[in-house]
Amino acid sequence: MSSSVNKILIIGGGFSGMAAAIQFRRQGVAVDIVEKNPNWRAYGAGISIGGATLRALQTLGLLEQFRQHGYVGDGLEIYDEHGNFLARLTTPPPAGADVPASGAIMRPVLSDIMAEACTAAGCHVRVGTTCTDIQLHADRVAVAFSDQTSDSYDLVIGADGLMSQTREQLFPGAPRPQFSGQGVWRAVFERPDHIRSTVLWHSEEKQMKIGVNPVSPTHMYLFLNDTRATNEFIPPEQQPELLREMMRRFDAPGVQALADQIGPDSQVLYRPLEGLLMPLPWHRGRVVLIGDAVHATTPHLAMGAGIGIEDAIVLAEEVAAHSDLEEALVAFEQRRWERCRLVVENSRRLGEIEMAGGDQREHARLMQESMIAIAAPI
């Protein structure tokens, strides 16, 4: 299979798809994106962005914009539910790049930065559009779209997230996302001056973790992980009161001060956490899956978006490096498997320790080991 890849389609304009679009455009490849959301914008609160993801954003040429609109910091402070200091973990700087060790940003802000970069790079984006048919041929992929058009591509990248239809269509036996047993609550607050990096409060007994992370010079986001029997729907109007009630169970003064600020009109987001690790191969013929479509992680290591963006960078490198597309896609998978497996499986284990009220020292050790592994070159 020749790798003369001149024209690609990316299905899904999330972080992984946008990163692929930016990198392939830099290599002179014509890029079409179809994004089914007519508004093409990520919703939600803050997103934690570790040093490895900052390194990936630097590769995309977006680090300065991140610094301008987000927040960069270093390290992680851990307290118990009463506010007693437990540990300070360093966040190792990523290898091979001069970037901060950690950071965070509002999710829609990062999404807008990347979307503008895609448009500026000359990607052809169609929103409110999806694929209705994908036919594999030896020398091309023929695709029909929901806007009644059709086209042919040298390579199709399925970056359509956890519930990927591309995965469903091309890998009918692939594993389904699994509910992890935890849900995460998020809300945004004004940032007091003393919160300058991630702060976590743990309760082994209550099987809960609360954290805050600065997302801009003025604001921070809060996340609370709790243990749930099912991934039930929680009506949005009930969420502020439920979050406040859970925060009240921690008597740490820092948590209480934030609980006081939550009222019935506060914007609170609840989401059950699901995971997925699809075994290799991640490609079939000239269609390859990246990001959450093949490795959706719970956010315990804050690397879900990061490994999706890295996938895009490595895929573009391997396609450029091989004259045979099949070899390029196998090389991409070989470079990505172990790192993505580590993030998904260690995140799941961290969640299990939290749900079992397990050993905090094991939790801290696994966090630190994972952070060191994540800092390694890709």
Ligand SMILES: Cc1cc2nc3c(=O)[nH]c(=O)nc-3n(C[C@H](O)[C@H](O)[C@H](O)COP(=O)(O)OP(=O)(O)OC[C@H]3O[C@@H](n4cnc5c(N)ncnc54)[C@H](O)[C@@H]3O)c2cc1C
């Ligand atoms: C509660 C929570 C907190 C998280 N916190 C963090 C964090 O702090 N740090 C971090 O790095 N990661 C975090 N993650 C993980 C991160 O959000 C994901 O890993 C990341 O968004 C995956 O990006 P993606 O582009 O692969 O998929 P997605 O973000 O799901 O994007 C997929 C895109 O494809 C589009 N799409 C879907 N189906 C189709 C279709 N059929 N046709 C066309 N378009 C389609 C969707 O509209 C979407 O725009 C968190 C996840 C959750 C659930």
